[in-house]
Amino acid sequence: MLAEAAQELGVSLHVQTPGAHDPATAAASSVVLAPLEDLHATRQLARRCAAISFENEWLDLAALGALAAEGIRFVPGLEALEQLVSKRSQRQLLNRLNLPSPRWCGLEEVLRPLPRQVSAEEGGDHDRPDPQRSEDHQQDPDEPIAPRLPDGLSFPVMAKASTGGYDGKGTRVLATQVDLESLLADVDPHDWILEQLVSFELELAQLACRDRHGRVQCYPLVQTHQHQQVCDWVLAPAPVPHAVQAHARNLAASLLTAIGYVGMVSLELFYGPGGLQVNEIAPRTHNAGHFTIEACQTSQFAQQLRIVAGLPMGPAELCVPGALMVNLLGFSAAESDYLDQRDALAQLPDAVLHWYGKTGPGLGRKLGHLTLTLHDPDPAQRTQEAMARLATVRQIWPLPPAG
Template identity: 40%
Template structure:
């Protein structure tokens, strides 16, 4: 039996459980809290922060391979373990250019992949002229640890930028090296693709999906996205270029923009399973979670194809501070035809927190009915 250690014990690790059982894989988890979702499914848990390399060393002694559920790791400390023979998949070298969003932008640009214009705040001598070059609105981003919209700010004018930077200075010393600025993209839609690469270098990609955000948090995913064959081909080529360049083993999520003129830009890379791929649990022959375990265990990759005409996935986000399990709402949603509710078992709700998701399988691709299903789920879930 293959033993896989997962750094991180949130819902992404929790959703590996069924796949692990199917493949005969033993899951061990490193996570700080007994209340984290994956603790309930792990054969063994090392209770420690995910950036605690000493705890990872203990985890490694019990595992054949270690993978990641999130990016909040200390690569420098983990590299010592790698030198001692610990097997990380994806390898640490593949994560180095991705964890800092400025480094990630540079890496993508140098690969010749299309990205928004950007620059690091620390490198700027004449900030005003640089901003005028990008134009307003512009986007200020934290270079590390930003997710679900955290650490991303839409800046409407120079006064707002100065106000934001001075606020940061008052609350804590401003470290310009923690931020980058990039052009605001007036995109038509946001897209994503999940791609996996095996130990042998085989790559499979899932259908390109449309992701819909509200307040910079993903609310819905529609699979497949309504795009042209050429756009799908271009996005698949981007995934192949990136994964081969990094020599990745495992699953990556790639977020993209599509502009009004049809041009595709890469937004961000997640070197792990991703929210935009949750539909695959119920809609695809091989879920992204099974695919990831197949890759890191050195097994042949599975078929990523849809087994239905399409699917819509809706995140069940917290809208209040509560310890409710929302049993009544979940039951109503479960009664929707072809609905599959996944509840992460988190003990505390707070606004914007991902508490679960529901995927509804579609018999045909009809935009009107897809939106109607999503609206129905949200009308049940969120208070009027």
């Protein structure tokens, strides 16, 4: 979709990818066929373009830093990205900026020593050590450490891999002490974090962008809905009060400005009795923003390219009353091109089908998306319109089975 936007803008887009059949290769101006960690190939790429941007945040920043020192320009900058490429660094950043987010800790923090228990023969209760006194709080090095949640966290909690998790991968809900001990047996605790499971009414996403001159623009706040921790559909604009929309814009602007971020970003948010909380930050164009291709004056992809190329940002407002974007998640275990379903979806009124051309088995994968224009000006009626249109899509394209 970035490559298609580049063609429409008349911007030359050069791609480094290890896959000769990567969907972007067909529309790119040129292709450097090499693994993303191949720095020699990235130098070749840099000689063809003014700046390099990224499709995802799974990056070796230390290696790229050597290229930045040679004068190669990255957008976003590596210093800003360093604070966003892992869930742990995101949580640390949100804490420093005092932006609302769930309580959390590093998984290694559950392995704290407990006070040594004193038997009656050793002095009974009268001589029991005070756990607040460091001289009495000494752990026998041969004594096993019982994992326990730190103060402020209680079961259930969400465990997340600090890096690499996507669409529900790299996460576990821990409901009991047994679940916690099972996770510790499987992973390196320094690579995971724990978050308090949040009670929320809606999941939201705020897309925003900032250019190299410090100007910030926000897209309409959207509601997202998940199926088995994968985004199922997105409703724009979100059916929430104007004060909530303004708060989300302020959160995004504060974050981008504080770290000097340049480019597109998406804040995934929880909205509930406690107001807004930042769940995760995606430093790139985002699935929740695919609706912008048809529904906004400037798509998120065109906006990212404009910022990287140093062009003025385009307006981010809706050009229709609303839109529903439905992800087309593979529902067949066998490899399929879903031609009948795609033909039926393409016949729906006020609908635009995007098919990604992915190869291989697709059960549960995002194989494409459908954007449907909504027309009702009333927010409540527009939500009903969206759900009616979603039901029509479901008759053609069912959700993948659970499990």
